[in-house]
Amino acid sequence: xxxxxxxxxxxxxxxxxxxxxxxxxxxxxxxxxxxxxxxxxxxxxxxxxxxxxxxxxxxxxxxxxxxxxxxxxxxxxxxxxxxxxxxxxxxxxxxxxxxxxxxxxxxxxxxxxxxxxxxxxxxxxxxxxxxxxxxxxxxxxxxxxxxxxxxxxxxxxxxxxxxxxxxxxxxxxxxxxxxxxxxxxxxxxxxxxxxxxxxxxxxxxxxxxxxxxxxxxxxxxxxxxxxxxxxxxxxxxxxxxxxxxxxxxxxxxxxxxxxxxxxxxxxxxxxxxxxxxxxxxxxxxxxxxxxxxxxxxxxxxxxxxxxxxxxxxxxxxxxxxxxxxxxxxxxxxxxxxxxxxxxxxxxxxxxxxxxxxxxxxxxxxxxxxxxxxxxxxxxxxxxxxxxxxxxxxxxxxxxxxxxxxxxxxxxxxxxxxxx
Amino acid sequence: xxxxxxxxxxxxxxxxxxxxxxxxxxxxxxxxxxxxxxxxxxxxxxxxxxxxxxxxxxxxxxxxxxxxxxxxxxxxxxxxxxxxxxxxxxxxxxxxxxxxxxxxxxxxxxxxxxxxxxxxxxxxxxxxxxxxxxxxxxxxxxxxxxxxxxxxxxxxxxxxxxxxxxxxxxxxxxxxxxxxxxxxxxxxxxxxxxxxxxxxxxxxxxxxxxxxxxxxxxxxxxxxxxxxxxxxxxxxxxxxxxxxxxxxxxxxxxxxxxxxxxxxxxxxxxxxx
Amino acid sequence: xxxxxxxxxxxxxxxxxxxxxxxxxxxxxxxxxxxxxxxxxxxxxxxxxxxxxxxxxxxxxxxxxxxxxxxxxxxxxxxxxxxxxxxxxxxxxxxxxxxxxxxxxxxxxxxxxxxxxxxxxxxxxxxxxxxxxxxxxxxxxxxxxxxxxxxxxxxxxxxxxxxxxxxxxxxxxxxxxxxxxxxxxxxxxxxxxxxxxxxxxxxxxxxxxxxxxxxxxxxxxxxxxxxxxxxxxxxxxxxxxxxxxxxxxxxxxxxxxxxxxxxxxxxxxxxx
Numbered sequence: 001x002x003x004x005x006x007x008x009x010x011x012x013x014x015x016x017x018x019x020x021x022x023x024x025x026x027x028x029x030x031x032x033x034x035x036x037x038x039x040x041x042x043x044x045x046x047x048x049x050x051x052x053x054x055x056x057x058x059x060x061x062x063x064x065x066x067x068x069x070x071x072x073x074x075x076x077x078x079x080x081x082x083x084x085x086x087x088x089x090x091x092x093x094x095x096x097x098x099x100x101x102x103x104x105x106x107x108x109x110x111x112x113x114x115x116x117x118x119x120x121x122x123x124x125x126x127x128x129x130x131x132x133x134x135x136x137x138x139x140x141x142x143x144x145x146x147x148x149x150x151x152x153x154x155x156x157x158x159x160x161x162x163x164x165x166x167x168x169x170x171x172x173x174x175x176x177x178x179x180x181x182x183x184x185x186x187x188x189x190x191x192x193x194x195x196x197x198x199x200x201x202x203x204x205x206x207x208x209x210x211x212x213x214x215x216x217x218x219x220x221x222x223x224x225x226x227x228x229x230x231x232x233x234x235x236x237x238x239x240x241x242x243x244x245x246x247x248x249x250x251x252x253x254x255x256x257x258x259x260x261x262x263x264x265x266x267x268x269x270x271x272x273x274x275x276x277x278x279x280x281x282x283x284x285x286x287x288x289x290x291x292x293x294x295x296x297x298x299x300x301x302x303x304x305x306x307x308x309x310x311x312x313x314x315x316x317x318x319x320x321x322x323x324x325x326x327x328x329x330x331x332x333x334x335x336x337x338x339x340x341x342x343x344x345x346x347x348x349x350x351x352x353x354x355x356x357x358x359x360x361x362x363x364x365x366x367x368x369x370x371x372x373x374x375x376x377x378x379x380x381x382x383x384x385x386x387x388x389x390x391x392x393x394x395x396x397x398x399x400x401x402x403x404x405x406x407x408x409x410x411x412x413x414x415x416x417x418x419x
Numbered sequence: 420x421x422x423x424x425x426x427x428x429x430x431x432x433x434x435x436x437x438x439x440x441x442x443x444x445x446x447x448x449x450x451x452x453x454x455x456x457x458x459x460x461x462x463x464x465x466x467x468x469x470x471x472x473x474x475x476x477x478x479x480x481x482x483x484x485x486x487x488x489x490x491x492x493x494x495x496x497x498x499x500x501x502x503x504x505x506x507x508x509x510x511x512x513x514x515x516x517x518x519x520x521x522x523x524x525x526x527x528x529x530x531x532x533x534x535x536x537x538x539x540x541x542x543x544x545x546x547x548x549x550x551x552x553x554x555x556x557x558x559x560x561x562x563x564x565x566x567x568x569x570x571x572x573x574x575x576x577x578x579x580x581x582x583x584x585x586x587x588x589x590x591x592x593x594x595x596x597x598x599x600x601x602x603x604x605x606x607x608x609x610x611x612x613x614x615x616x617x618x619x620x621x622x623x624x625x626x627x628x629x630x631x632x633x634x635x636x637x638x639x640x641x642x643x644x645x646x647x648x649x650x651x652x653x654x655x656x657x658x659x660x661x662x663x664x665x666x667x668x669x670x671x672x673x674x675x676x677x678x679x680x681x682x683x684x685x686x687x688x689x690x691x692x
Numbered sequence: 693x694x695x696x697x698x699x700x701x702x703x704x705x706x707x708x709x710x711x712x713x714x715x716x717x718x719x720x721x722x723x724x725x726x727x728x729x730x731x732x733x734x735x736x737x738x739x740x741x742x743x744x745x746x747x748x749x750x751x752x753x754x755x756x757x758x759x760x761x762x763x764x765x766x767x768x769x770x771x772x773x774x775x776x777x778x779x780x781x782x783x784x785x786x787x788x789x790x791x792x793x794x795x796x797x798x799x800x801x802x803x804x805x806x807x808x809x810x811x812x813x814x815x816x817x818x819x820x821x822x823x824x825x826x827x828x829x830x831x832x833x834x835x836x837x838x839x840x841x842x843x844x845x846x847x848x849x850x851x852x853x854x855x856x857x858x859x860x861x862x863x864x865x866x867x868x869x870x871x872x873x874x875x876x877x878x879x880x881x882x883x884x885x886x887x888x889x890x891x892x893x894x895x896x897x898x899x900x901x902x903x904x905x906x907x908x909x910x911x912x913x914x915x916x917x918x919x920x921x922x923x924x925x926x927x928x929x930x931x932x933x934x935x936x937x938x939x940x941x942x943x944x945x946x947x948x949x950x951x952x953x954x955x956x957x958x959x960x961x962x963x964x
Contacts (some may be wrong), residue, residue, distance in 0.1 A: 002851050004752055006676070013483070016601040018860060023919075031860075038930070058716055058723050058879060060716050060718040060720075061717070061718055062718075081761075094524045095796060112609075117718050117721075122451075129762075131499060157716040157821055157904060158716060158718050158719075159716050159717060160716075160717050161714055161715065161716075162713075162714055162716045163716050163717070165577070166711070167581055167583070168573065168576050168577050169714060169716075171570075171576055171580075172710070173574070175946055175947075176950065176951065177864075179947065179950055180953075183956065192639060192642070193639055193641065194638050194639055195637075195638060195640065195641055195642055196540075197638075214834060216732035220483065223932065225735075226563050226567065227563065227566075227567035227570070227571075228567075229567075229568070229571045229733065229944075229945045229948050229949055231659055231946055232564065232568070232949075232952060232957075232960050233944075235960035236959045236960055239588070239959035239960070240901055240959070254892045256742075257742075258738075258742075259735070259738035259739045259741050259742030259745075260560070260563060260734070260738040261934055262738075262741070262745060263544065263547065263560065263741060264557065264564075264744055264960060265959070266555070266957070267560075267961065268960065268961075271858070285745075285749050285752055287559070287742075288746070288749045289493075289495075289743070289745040289746050289747050289749075290746070291489045291490075291492045291746070292487060292492070292493065292496040292739065292742070293492035293493075293495070293497070293863070293867070294867075295488075295489075295866065295867045295870035295871060296485075296488045296492035296493075296863075296866070296867070297490045298483040298493075298817075298870055299470070299484070299488055299489065299866070300485055300489050302473065302485075303477065303482065303485050305480070306476075306477040307477065307760070318691065321871065321874065324874055324878060324881060325873055325877055327881075328877040328881055329841065329877075332880070335786070342944070342945075344664075344934060344937055344938070344941075345664060345668075346936075347661060347664075348660075348661035348662070348664045348665040348668075348896070349665070349881060351658075351661050351896065352661075352665065352858060352881045352882075352884055352885045352896070353881050353884060357577060357726045359657065359937065360636070360902075360937045360940050360941045360944065361940035361941055361944040363944065364941075364944030364945065364948045365638050365944065367948075367957065367959065371959070375956050376703060376951070376957065378948075379947055379950070379951055379956060380638050380639060380827065381639045383638070383943050383944070383947045383948070384638055384639045386635050386943055386947075387633050387636065387637060387940070387943060390633065390638065390939060391633055391634075393584060394584065394587050394588070394626070394629065394630070397585070397587060397588030398586065398587070398588060398590070398591055398626055399585075401588045401589050401590040401591075402590045402591060404590065404591050405585060408588065409420055411588065412585055412588060414579075415582075415584060415585035416585075417577055417581050417582075420926060438881075441778075445815075447718075452819075455844070459857060459860075459861045460861075462861055463861045463864075463865040464863075464865075464868050466862065466865050466869070466904045467865050467868075467869045468816040470866055470869040470870060470873070471869060472790045473873070473874070474873065475874055483766060484762045484866055485762065485763075486763040486764065486766040486767040486770070487766050487767070487770045487862060487868075488770075488862065488866045489746075489767050489770070490767035490768060490769065490770025491770040491771070491773075491774045491858055491862050491863060492863055493742070493743060493746055493769045493771055494743075494770065494772075494773075494774030494775045494778065495774055495778075495858075495859060495863060496739065497739055497740075497775065497778075498774065498775060498778030498779070498849065498850070499850070500735075500736045500739055500775075500779075501736065502778075502847050502849070502850055504732050504733060504735070504736045505733070505736055506693075506847070507735065508729060508732065509733050509812070514862055521802055522847055525947065530832075532928060533726050534733075534891050535728070535731035536730065537729070537731075537733035537734050537940035538733070540730065540734050541733060541734050541736070541737030541738075542737070544734060544737050544738055544741065545740065545741065546739060546839030548741070548742070553794070554694050557697075557698045557961060558697060558698060559734050559963065560699060560961065561699065561701040561702045561705075562705055562734075562950065563705040563711075563731055563734060564702055564961070565701055565702035565703065565704065565705035565952075565953070566706065566709055566731065566906060566962065567704045567709075568702065568706045568709075568948075568949040568952040568953050569705060569706035569707060569709025569710045569949070570708070570709045571945055571949045571954060572706070572945075572946055572949035573709070573710055573911075574945075575941070575942045575945045575946060576942065576946060577713065578937065579936070580939065580942040581871070582890050583935050583938050583939055584939065585940075586935070587935060591790070597855065606771050617822075618725055621924070621927075621928045624928050624929055624932060625931060625935075626932075627932075628928075628931075628932025628933055628935075628936065629920075629932050629935045629936045629939070630879075631936075632839065632932065632933050632935070632936020632937065632940075633936050633939060633940065636772075636936070637941040637946060639950055640858055641875040651875065653936065654892065655895055656929050656932060656933045656936075657931045657933045657936070657937070658892050658893075658895040658896045658899070659895060659896075659925065659930065659933065660899075660929065660930045660933035660934060660937075661896050661899075662895065662896035662897060662898065662899025662900040662901075662902075663899045663900065663902075663903045663926055663929075663930045664730070664905070664930070665878075665881075665882075665885075665896065665899075665900040666900035666901065666904040667881070667926070668878065669755070669807070669878055669900075669904055671876040672875045672878045673875050673878075674873050675868070675875060676872040676873075676874075676875035676876075677871040678868065679868055679872040680873065682865070682868070
């Protein structure tokens with residue numbers, strides 16, 4: 001091990017100069033364009049025309065969308081319009097105030113006037129209240145400007161359905177139906193094939209190996225909280241692993257990063273032991289909290305790996321920069337390692353340092369594989385059907401892309417989601 | 420304790436004290452409490468080296484740093500959590516007298532009643548310490564898991580997902596509307612990076628890459644025959660990606676180490692300036 | 693009944709979260725914001741459970757005389773001292789008896805821990821008595837000494853110099869060093885990929901080498917076919933595979949959350 005490290009040290013020294021690249025990556029500052037103001041005379045410019053203000057659609061209210069046609073002297077004519085100012089008042093005759101902190105640059109012809117929804121805020125903009133708008137076209141001297149006519153009254157309001165999100169709703173419904181159909185088929189007893197996954201098959205062997213060697217199994221739920229679906233997927237895998245561990249009477253160690261995750265994991269392991277009829281063998285301290293600091297957690301788990309020498313390390317869930325530190329330490333300690341994460345940036349490290357890696361979606365499929373319950377397999381089938389549908393859509397998309405023009409635009413439009 | 424370990428310990432202790440004194444003297448002009456600063460800097464350096472010693476093997480210095488770090492960081496998370504979440508976020512919404520007690524501005528608003536619920540949920544969670552009422556802790560857990568499952572169900576579909584699908588709608592026969600038949604294609608053939616051939620090739624690779632990648636993720640079909648071949652191509656492309664990502668990360672990681680080495684040699688030893 | 697309530701809650705809150713996405717109205721937004729705040733607040737209560745678990749595991753190690761038990765003492769001391777710092781601060785210029793008082797308190801708590809972990813009951817009683825005595829001394833000092841104070845109601849603790857130095861001189865250096873170990877580990881991982889001679893790891897390694905050479909500092913900025921090739925690798929196959937993974941993950945997340953919402957997947961919540 002030490003000889004290898006001296007090799008690595010040499011390798012690393014060779015790599016140091018790489019760092020210069022990272023330090024030296026300051027982007028060149030973009031050079032700004034400046035234009036002389038000589039040609040801009042201080043005569044009154046033409047006002048903007050065609051001013052309109054509407055309640056902003058698909059939002060929570062308190063917002064207007066204002067549109068206008070730019071002044072004839074903006075870019076053309078006298079060319080003396082430099083800014084626009086959006087003015088608003090609750091009275092058509094007086095007390096117009098500028099909206100937004102900054103004036104808009106010339107050429108602007110639209111403004112979304114978002115007020116605050118909090119009553120205590122100075123910027124609070126009440127719904128169902130009349131407002132009037134005016135646009136000022138301003139020259140280089142902010143006292144020289146022309147105002148447009150007044151538009152109003154308009155009222156803002158919140159909507160109960162966001163039409164911009166219909167594609168997502170359609171996707172949700174399609175997915176729901178697919179899942180329901182295949183779960184129902186599975187319940188009826190349809191024979192559902194699933195292809196073997198090396199990482200999953202290795203789980204059984206790994207537990208067996210640990211039992212033979214009399215060494216523990218280390219299960220890491222990752223750094224994600226219970227609010228990550230990857231963590232929930234990991235919970236389901238833990239429950240299957242714990243059940244087998246209980247049957248074989250192997251020792252299980254689950255150090256946790258998140259206290260809520262720890263609480264859930266304790267429940268899971270305990271009930272898995274109950275299912276296996278070995279509730280007396282369950283030890284609450286096998287699932288414990290370490291600390292909620294990324295590298296302190298890593299330091300502690302690394303120590304555990306070298307002191308307890310687990311036969312198998314399983315990393316399932318959300319992982320960040322610590323993935324490689326954990327997986328390499330485990331590999332050097334000689335443990336069999338199975339990993340699974342949906343964090344794309346970390347998958348390469350797991351692939352290199354672990355014996356088996358569940359890549360992305362495979363992590364989510366794992367619980368169905370381990371459980372082999374028909375309804376879970378049914379939903380896996382539904383997932384595959386959704387994938388097939390996406391492939392079909394992609395092929396149609398590629399064809400429309402070659403046709404180009406409106407066909408493509410229309411087809412792309414189907415996938416547009418307003419966030 | 421073995422003799423050799425004792426010797427190591429004594430050496431480390433001596434070096435520590437020497438460093439402390441020298442650092443203290445060196446910092447005389449900069450700090451009023453120069454010996455305290457000297458101690459703190461030496462201690463930081465000691466911890467840095469202890470953690471690095473892990474690469475050699477697990478040892479008492481590493482264990483010391485690790486355990487200290489774990490304890491301190493757990494307390495840190497708790498203290499900061501108490502001050503920011505409980506006092507900063509919860510208290511000002513519960514009651515005016517309570518926020519006056521904590522001397523933080525009370526937030527006007529009619530909904531503060533709703534903030535009693537998480538307190539109840541939190542207390543239910545603590546119930547798990549009791550054997551009899553432990554089941555109650557499942558209620559707040561169900562709340563958290565339900566909420567986040569609903570959030571994630573939509574969250575992923577809404578942005579990345581649909582965008583990624585729509586981004587794959589790319590023309591495979593040159594740019595849209597530019598396909599003028601096979602003869603024209605060959606007579607204008609060029610190998611330049613921006614040329615039609617390279618563009619077309621790239622688009623094909625992207626399309627087939629996504630296609631084969633998705634095929635690889637099919638679980639309910641046997642990966643044999645043509646399907647199996649596509650899946651093979653899929654995993655190759657995944658591996659290329661992992662390799663590229665790996666190569667790209669190497670440099671970033673090296674710079675982190677350079678940062679630590681700078682600390683040791685500049686801030687602590689003062690060898691480089 | 694006890695089993696059904698949690699799943700009903702999962703369904704109710706989950707479906708609400710799904711619906712609120714389509715409803716931009718502010719009522720839906722308010723509730724959404726509340727729910728997220730609630731999760732954060734519950735998290736802090738959970739942290740108390742976490743600290744309790746941490747304490748118990750450490751104490752058990754001491755009790756069982758696990759071979760590394762002295763290190764658990766260090767963990768616990770770090771924990772108590774840091775919490776103490778977080779809730780106290782200096783009131784004037786001098787520290788007064790702040791640190792002696794802290795030492796006495798830690799020793800007192802240590803005695804209690806010893807009383808708990810001691811097997812013989814007479815020794816345990818003695819330790820408890822000494823611990824109690826030390827705590828009394830601590831209380832007297834903290835009442836008499838005006839140069840520092842407890843702050844349970846304002847954030848003075850976060851500005852406590854001792855708290856900040858522990859953060860800066862213990863947490864930061866260790867954290868940065870742990871992170872920097874990645875440089876070594878990435879080299880050993882590359883070595884591992886180099887040794888594994890199968891098709892997939894070779895593909896991975898070749899791609900990694902091409903990208904690393906692209907940014908290699910020895911040969912100067914790489915240009916021409918080499919640079920184009922590496923850029924193409926990053927922009928084309930890399931993009932394609934990432935897209936496939938993202939779509940796959942998206943489906944996996946949707947399917948898993950749906951299974952959780954509908955109660956098809958229940959193993960995340962133990963039985964009984």
